Amino acid sequence: MSLSEPLKTHKATLLAALEGDDARLHGLLPELRSADIAEILETLVEDDQDMPQALALFSRLPLERRASVIGHLPGDEQLAITEALDDEVLLAILEEMGADERTDLFKTLGDDRREALLRRMARQEREALKRLASYAEGTAGALMTSDYVAIPAGLTVSRAMMRVRQTAPDAETVYQLYIVDPDGRLAGTLSLRQLMVARPGARVDDLMIHEVIHTRVDVPQEEVARIVARYDLLALPVVDAERRLIGIVTHDDAMDVVESEATEDIHKGMSIGALEGGVRRVPLWSLYRKRVFWLVLLVFGNLFSGAGIAYFEETIAAQVALVFFLPLLIGSGGNAGAQAATLMVRGMATGDVGIKDWGKLLGRELLVAGALGLTMALAVAPIGVIRAGEAVALVVAVSMIAIVLFGSLLGMCLPFVLDRLGWDPATASAPLVTTLIDASGVVIYFGFATAMLSTP
Amino acid sequence: MSLSEPLKTHKATLLAALEGDDARLHGLLPELRSADIAEILETLVEDDQDMPQALALFSRLPLERRASVIGHLPGDEQLAITEALDDEVLLAILEEMGADERTDLFKTLGDDRREALLRRMARQEREALKRLASYAEGTAGALMTSDYVAIPAGLTVSRAMMRVRQTAPDAETVYQLYIVDPDGRLAGTLSLRQLMVARPGARVDDLMIHEVIHTRVDVPQEEVARIVARYDLLALPVVDAERRLIGIVTHDDAMDVVESEATEDIHKGMSIGALEGGVRRVPLWSLYRKRVFWLVLLVFGNLFSGAGIAYFEETIAAQVALVFFLPLLIGSGGNAGAQAATLMVRGMATGDVGIKDWGKLLGRELLVAGALGLTMALAVAPIGVIRAGEAVALVVAVSMIAIVLFGSLLGMCLPFVLDRLGWDPATASAPLVTTLIDASGVVIYFGFATAMLSTP
Numbered sequence: 001m002s003l004s005e006p007l008k009t010h011k012a013t014l015l016a017a018l019e020g021d022d023a024r025l026h027g028l029l030p031e032l033r034s035a036d037i038a039e040i041l042e043t044l045v046e047d048d049q050d051m052p053q054a055l056a057l058f059s060r061l062p063l064e065r066r067a068s069v070i071g072h073l074p075g076d077e078q079l080a081i082t083e084a085l086d087d088e089v090l091l092a093i094l095e096e097m098g099a100d101e102r103t104d105l106f107k108t109l110g111d112d113r114r115e116a117l118l119r120r121m122a123r124q125e126r127e128a129l130k131r132l133a134s135y136a137e138g139t140a141g142a143l144m145t146s147d148y149v150a151i152p153a154g155l156t157v158s159r160a161m162m163r164v165r166q167t168a169p170d171a172e173t174v175y176q177l178y179i180v181d182p183d184g185r186l187a188g189t190l191s192l193r194q195l196m197v198a199r200p201g202a203r204v205d206d207l208m209i210h211e212v213i214h215t216r217v218d219v220p221q222e223e224v225a226r227i228v229a230r231y232d233l234l235a236l237p238v239v240d241a242e243r244r245l246i247g248i249v250t251h252d253d254a255m256d257v258v259e260s261e262a263t264e265d266i267h268k269g270m271s272i273g274a275l276e277g278g279v280r281r282v283p284l285w286s287l288y289r290k291r292v293f294w295l296v297l298l299v300f301g302n303l304f305s306g307a308g309i310a311y312f313e314e315t316i317a318a319q320v321a322l323v324f325f326l327p328l329l330i331g332s333g334g335n336a337g338a339q340a341a342t343l344m345v346r347g348m349a350t351g352d353v354g355i356k357d358w359g360k361l362l363g364r365e366l367l368v369a370g371a372l373g374l375t376m377a378l379a380v381a382p383i384g385v386i387r388a389g390e391a392v393a394l395v396v397a398v399s400m401i402a403i404v405l406f407g408s409l410l411g412m413c414l415p416f417v418l419d420r421l422g423w424d425p426a427t428a429s430a431p432l433v434t435t436l437i438d439a440s441g442v443v444i445y446f447g448f449a450t451a452m453l454s455t456p
Numbered sequence: 457m458s459l460s461e462p463l464k465t466h467k468a469t470l471l472a473a474l475e476g477d478d479a480r481l482h483g484l485l486p487e488l489r490s491a492d493i494a495e496i497l498e499t500l501v502e503d504d505q506d507m508p509q510a511l512a513l514f515s516r517l518p519l520e521r522r523a524s525v526i527g528h529l530p531g532d533e534q535l536a537i538t539e540a541l542d543d544e545v546l547l548a549i550l551e552e553m554g555a556d557e558r559t560d561l562f563k564t565l566g567d568d569r570r571e572a573l574l575r576r577m578a579r580q581e582r583e584a585l586k587r588l589a590s591y592a593e594g595t596a597g598a599l600m601t602s603d604y605v606a607i608p609a610g611l612t613v614s615r616a617m618m619r620v621r622q623t624a625p626d627a628e629t630v631y632q633l634y635i636v637d638p639d640g641r642l643a644g645t646l647s648l649r650q651l652m653v654a655r656p657g658a659r660v661d662d663l664m665i666h667e668v669i670h671t672r673v674d675v676p677q678e679e680v681a682r683i684v685a686r687y688d689l690l691a692l693p694v695v696d697a698e699r700r701l702i703g704i705v706t707h708d709d710a711m712d713v714v715e716s717e718a719t720e721d722i723h724k725g726m727s728i729g730a731l732e733g734g735v736r737r738v739p740l741w742s743l744y745r746k747r748v749f750w751l752v753l754l755v756f757g758n759l760f761s762g763a764g765i766a767y768f769e770e771t772i773a774a775q776v777a778l779v780f781f782l783p784l785l786i787g788s789g790g791n792a793g794a795q796a797a798t799l800m801v802r803g804m805a806t807g808d809v810g811i812k813d814w815g816k817l818l819g820r821e822l823l824v825a826g827a828l829g830l831t832m833a834l835a836v837a838p839i840g841v842i843r844a845g846e847a848v849a850l851v852v853a854v855s856m857i858a859i860v861l862f863g864s865l866l867g868m869c870l871p872f873v874l875d876r877l878g879w880d881p882a883t884a885s886a887p888l889v890t891t892l893i894d895a896s897g898v899v900i901y902f903g904f905a906t907a908m909l910s911t912p
Binding site for chain 1: 486487489491620621630631648649652653665666667669684685686687688689690707708710711712714715718719721722723725726727728734735736740743744747748750751752754755756758759761762763765766769772773776777779780781782783784786787788790791792794795798799800802803806808809813816817820823824827828831832835836839843886887890891894895898
């Protein structure tokens with residue numbers, strides 16, 4: 001990983017300060033964010049040689065900084081650091097962390113280490129951690145934190161305010177408050193802003209919004225992020241099957257989901273499976289596995305193109321010059337089709353396009369693809385004339401329009417068909433669409449050639 | 457646009473309530489978010505026939521609801537609604553809106569309308585609006601709002617708290633406060649949480665964080681969003697060249713940027729230019745224009761494949777069976793190459809991969825692509841034997857390894873080369889990479905064929 005220039009300077013300063021006393025090191029800290037220290041630490045952990053420096057730096061940070069810095073590290077680096085810490089220190093750090101980050105860190109540890117740590121925890125703490133760790137990855141449950149401010153229904157504004165002050169240091173956010181009934185069910189919500197301007201003697205029940213936007217613990221994380229984005233929320237409360245409030249997902253975690261889901265969609269669009277961690281750090285074996293499946297499948301898909309060619313072998317043998325235009329025609333169809341598929345898949349992922357829009361979009365794509373095909377036919381026709389005469393040029397131009405039109409419609413419709421079949425529309429990746437269009441393009445091109453060139 | 461089932465129900469209820477009095481309509485509103493009403497309104501505006509209903513619904517909403525709903529509408533729908541409003545009503549709505557959304561709405565209006573509105577505004581208001589509207593699209597300036605809480609340096613905690621209470625209804629967020637010196641320069645920041653637990657007589661200068669993460673007004677919006685995400689900020693202060701505080705970018709707007717930048721990157725990856733608005737609503741002409749440029753350019757790129765084929769016409773004529781494997785080989789190379797390019801481009805966009813990582817990543821890609829090529833060669837070899845004998849099968853297998861390896865390396869390196877040349881690495885789109893690999897694949901395949909098949 002390469003650091004930005006300011007971070008490089010900070011790294012040098014930090015490492016130099018390690019030679020001095022704690023006061024010198026701690027004097028630097030106000031200028032440095034935990035995310036930055038984590039990134040500097042990451043570059044040290046990556047290189048075995050620098051590992052002692054990484055540990056020295058980490059262990060000399062104040063406890064709350066250690067908790068916040070380790071929360072910003074990726075899983076592998078977290079593990080590398082925790083392996084060098086004894087149980088007592090690690091427990092203290094865990095205690096200092098937010099509940100969601102504590103759970104994530106806990107999940108990276110080996111079974112033995114987890115058991116050892118759990119044994120040393122107080123029962124309540126242990127149960128809470130085990131529960132948070134039990135929710136399936138990629139759901140609201142795995143994303144949420146239990147550090148929220150819950151206000152019992154019936155409290156006055158001034159009592160609620162006191163409660164906020166008390167929980168301020170621990171809660172992930174104190175700016176959105178959740179009012180719960182005696183059974184722990186989510187009854188309403190109130191912003192701190194509303195609380196601040198309210199009459200101290202008023203009751204929260206009379207001020208709160210009853211219709212709280214919330215989500216269920218088993219809802220997929222992309223759906224959670226979409227709700228947070230749609231309603232501009234600071235935090236989204238998460239409830240269990242009995243509508244009991246069990247956590248909140250904060251805006252910053254939702255934003256990370258938007259980013260990582262986009263990466264996953266981009267990779268899927270090129271038939272790459274979901275990677276754990278960035279391309280720079282994922283193990284080679286895993287990178288191979290995530291790419292090979294579709295590549296090999298598409299080798300067999302491409303056999304249809306071969307079969308098409310074999311079927312028209314006579315036409316080709318009679319006029320080898322036709323092969324000159326083959327990559328151009330199937331390539332163009334593939335490009336146009338992949339564009340159409342990509343526009344649909346992304347539209348469906350962001351919620352801009354629904355299955356009901358299919359008819360209208362089909363009409364639009366027909367017009368746009370027709371215009372594209374015509375433009376490309378006009379671009380290629382002169383080359384056809386120069387290279388192989390007017391007859392072949394006409395075949396090439398007509399084929400271009402037909403292939404681009406067919407390819408675009410296929411690319412546009414495929415995501416809808418997949419969605420209807422209950423598959424992820426993103427399966428209509430560029431490589432899949434391109435392969436399908438290659439095969440059809442061969443048939444269209446040589447079909448036109450056989451029909452149009454045999455007569456004279 | 458297709459509404460979700462709950463929204464359909466809400467739409468029916470709202471339209472039914474239009475028949476009754478205001479009390480009935482307003483009774484429904486607490487249940488409905490402005491984002492939802494906007495979406496319902498959008499479906500009405502889209503259909504000319506339903507436009508009167510759209511206007512009836514909109515004009516019967518309370519003023520603050522109208523301001524918030526119109527802020528959630530896309531530009532075209534905003535324009536359709538505002539055209540039906542007289543200046544006085546529109547002015548009242550504008551006044552009620554947040555400064556950032558007011559500016560966005562203002563920008564959608566025609567020149568005459570803008571002039572008419574500006575003439576009716578108070579001078580201070582007019583200048584503020586003109587200034588916000590003057591920042592370039594896609595920068596921090598165009599994204600920010602001027603509704604933030606600025607606290608003059610030197611204030612006590614209790615005075616600062618009073619200031620927060622006063623500005624609470626207008627500010628976009630009151631949870632992060634910015635302390636400015638007498639020249640308006642950003643001097644520090646303080647969260648409301650910190651202020652609440654502080655001693656009332658303390659001075660904000662002694663509590664505030666001096667090293668404020670901030671950005672310049674001309675910084676691109678993707679960079680702004682990255683800072684907000686990296687440091688988990690509620691809002692990012694924006695300063696001018698003299699470090700004077702002029703606005704803040706809030707977390708919800710930054711999240712929208714992450715989403716729209718991802719869409720832009722996904723489209724770029726398939727050689728589609730940036731679309732204004734979703735695929736469903738963008739004008740056909742614009743959709744054509746954004747797709748045609750690269751498609752036509754790549755038609756000419758594909759001529760190199762044709763030229764390669766022409767060069768080897770003798771080899772092909774002597775053994776037409778070779779053409780059977782051509783789409784398969786160049787397709788596979790293109791797929792592997794597009795995967796490699798996509799991994800790099802996305803890694804560079806998220807900041808996971810930097811130009812300094814090039815060497816390490818090259819080694820990794822060499823290994824992975826070698827393994828992929830070998831696997832695909834093993835998959836295709838039996839088909840080669842069955843179809844065209846062992847000699848051709850060997851040519852096909854060797855070509856497969858060479859093409860996948862070459863394609864992957866090309867796909868991996870191209871984004872770095874483009875970046876070095878000062879271009880957007882995303883220019884290394886799947887269609888471009890595929891076209892380049894098609895041409896090289898033709899030469900590699902027929903080159904091996906000519907060399908290996910001519911001897912016996």
